Amino acid sequence: MPDxxxxxxxxxxxxxYVDSEECIACTRCFExxxxxxxxxxxxGSAFVHTQPKTADEIARAEEALDECPVEAIGQGxxxxx
Ligand code: SF4
Numbered sequence: 385m386p387d388x389x390x391x392x393x394x395x396x397x398x399x400x401y402v403d404s405e406e407c408i409a410c411t412r413c414f415e416x417x418x419x420x421x422x423x424x425x426x427x428g429s430a431f432v433h434t435q436p437k438t439a440d441e442i443a444r445a446e447e448a449l450d451e452c453p454v455e456a457i458g459q460g461x462x463x464x465x
Pocket of ligand 1 (some may be wrong): 409411452457
């Protein structure tokens, strides 16, 4: 379960985030949805570098969320940066 208080520090503000404590750096999200996710040079885990805006983009980011094997991608806590 992603925890918005454990957002990766490089995560840009917005509704999607990666919980840096949960991420196991499996590479899936940043290989399959590189327009939103990127590998951190600091710790190898993923973070959101660009928030999706359109409905199609949000659907793609939600696919990555669903496919994360450890549920490290969160959505909907946009008030916490
Ligand atoms: S899919 Fe999940 S575990 Fe894999 S790199 Fe992305 S956030 Fe980390």
